[in-house]
Amino acid sequence: MSWQHAPLRDWTITVTIGELVGFTVPATVAVLLHDGSGLPLLVAMVAAGAVEGALLGLSQARVLRGVLPRLDRHRWIGLTAGSTALVWLLGLAPSTFTEVWRSWPTALVGTLGAVGVLVMLLSIGTFQWLELRRHLQRSGVWVGVTALAWMLGLLTFMAVAAPLWHAGQPVVLMVLIGVLGGVVMALTMAFSTGLGLRGMLRGQVSGPARPAVASEQQWGARHDQGAALARPAGEHPPPP
Numbered sequence: 001m002s003w004q005h006a007p008l009r010d011w012t013i014t015v016t017i018g019e020l021v022g023f024t025v026p027a028t029v030a031v032l033l034h035d036g037s038g039l040p041l042l043v044a045m046v047a048a049g050a051v052e053g054a055l056l057g058l059s060q061a062r063v064l065r066g067v068l069p070r071l072d073r074h075r076w077i078g079l080t081a082g083s084t085a086l087v088w089l090l091g092l093a094p095s096t097f098t099e100v101w102r103s104w105p106t107a108l109v110g111t112l113g114a115v116g117v118l119v120m121l122l123s124i125g126t127f128q129w130l131e132l133r134r135h136l137q138r139s140g141v142w143v144g145v146t147a148l149a150w151m152l153g154l155l156t157f158m159a160v161a162a163p164l165w166h167a168g169q170p171v172v173l174m175v176l177i178g179v180l181g182g183v184v185m186a187l188t189m190a191f192s193t194g195l196g197l198r199g200m201l202r203g204q205v206s207g208p209a210r211p212a213v214a215s216e217q218q219w220g221a222r223h224d225q226g227a228a229l230a231r232p233a234g235e236h237p238p239p240p
Helices: 008-032 038-067 073-096 106-132 141-161 171-206 211-230
Strands: none
Touching: 008 038, 008 171, 038 073, 073 106, 106 141, 141 171
């Protein structure tokens, strides 16, 4: 099945809904535990992030299975959940363990921070690539596509939500602001990854034959040879 049967619009809508629903879980946990700190808060947010990733992976798999029928949906969901849990862990660990690294040299802190941000941006695409590489040529492009898409999504989230959040706001209002920012973030990420995926799938059409196609051709050749051997002596093959 080609991308025309799973258009960019379907991907954008489905993935936006999946990420938005998923993002409400850590957003709600963060608001409910906004007075919390330390390891319990970190564990709660990482667990909530895993739920977010599972829902995102589920929404993506729904569309991808129409294009890549052999995609392992459960593996895709599990990899996505694990990667988002890692993102939340890396994102919150610095503030959780401030007392540990506060006395470290500035250069070391800056270097570790830069590495952490890079890993956060690349983690989702890298985890998903472990499954995608089984089905697409040049699947490594997906790592860069998702990194750029999430960077754009997070920037739009901060542009919308950060100016609206203020200390002392009612919990309901804080959640609504988070949801609004989540809508913009999810839509940006979904549309960007959809564009990248469309380009990758189009590349499969013009690129060299995939191993699965080659295997089918080899099977057909063996089938013709077997039919020729089974044909009685003197009998000519039917005309093409």
